[in-house]
Amino acid sequence: xxxxxFLVLLILHVVFIVAWLGGGVLFVSIINPGLVAMSAxxxxxxxxxVLPRYSRFIGIVSSGAIAAGVLLLLYVNEVAxxxxxxxxxxxxxxxxxxxxxxxxxxxxxxxxxxxxxxxTALKTASGKPSETSEPSGLGSAIPRLQRRLRGSAGAAxxxxxxxxILMLVGASI
Numbered sequence: 113x114x115x116x117x118f119l120v121l122l123i124l125h126v127v128f129i130v131a132w133l134g135g136g137v138l139f140v141s142i143i144n145p146g147l148v149a150m151s152a153x154x155x156x157x158x159x160x161x162v163l164p165r166y167s168r169f170i171g172i173v174s175s176g177a178i179a180a181g182v183l184l185l186l187y188v189n190e191v192a193x194x195x196x197x198x199x200x201x202x203x204x205x206x207x208x209x210x211x212x213x214x215x216x217x218x219x220x221x222x223x224x225x226x227x228x229x230x231x232t233a234l235k236t237a238s239g240k241p242s243e244t245s246e247p248s249g250l251g252s253a254i255p256r257l258q259r260r261l262r263g264s265a266g267a268a269x270x271x272x273x274x275x276x277i278l279m280l281v282g283a284s285i
Contacts, residue, residue, distance in 0.1 A: 115192050117192075118184075118187060118192055121180055125180035128176035128177035131173040133273070135173065136265060143162075147159070147258075159234055164227075164231055166227070167224045170219055174216050174219050177212070181209065185205075201281070201284070202282065204285065205279060207282075208277075208279035210275075211271050211274045211275035212275040212279075214271050215269075215272045218271065223265050226260045227261055233257060
C-alpha cells in the first residue's frame with residue numbers, strides 16, 4: 113500500500129511548484145512582453161490592477177512549494193527512509209533544493225518588493241495634478257523598477273527551471 117503522507121506531501125509539493133513555475137513563465141514570456149505593446153496609461157492601469165494579486169499568488173505558491181518540499185525531505189529522510197532518494201540521486205535533489213531556495217530568496221527579497229514599489233510609484237504618478245508635472249525622481253523610478261522586475265523575475269524562473277531539472281534527474285536515478 114502506498115504511503116499516504118508521502119503521496120500528500122509529494123502532490124502538494126508538485127502542485128505548488130507547477131503553480132510557481134507556471135506563474136513565473138506566464139509573467140516572463142507573455143505578460144511582460146505584452147506590456148511593451150500597451151500605451152503608458154493602459155500599462156500603468158494593468159500593472160496596478162494585476163501586479164498586487166500576482167505578487168500575493170507568487171508569495172503563497174512559492175512559500176507552499178518550499179514548505180511542502182522541506183516537509184517531504186524530512187519525512188523521507190527521518191520517517192519513511194525506504195522512500196528516500198538513492199545515494200546517486202541525493203546530490204541532484206540537494207542541488208535542486210539549493211536552486212529552489214535561491215529562487216525563493218530572489219522572489220521574496222527582490223521580485224515581490226520591486227512589484228510592490230512599482231505599484232506604489234504608479235499609483236502616486238496617477239494621483240498627480242497634471243500629466244506633465246512628475247514628482248521628483250518618479251519618472252526615472254518607474255522604468256528602473258520595471259527593468260528590475262523583469263530581470264529578477266527572469267532570474268527566478270531560470271533558477272526554478274534548473275531546480276526542476278535537477279530534482280527530476282535526482283528522483284529518476
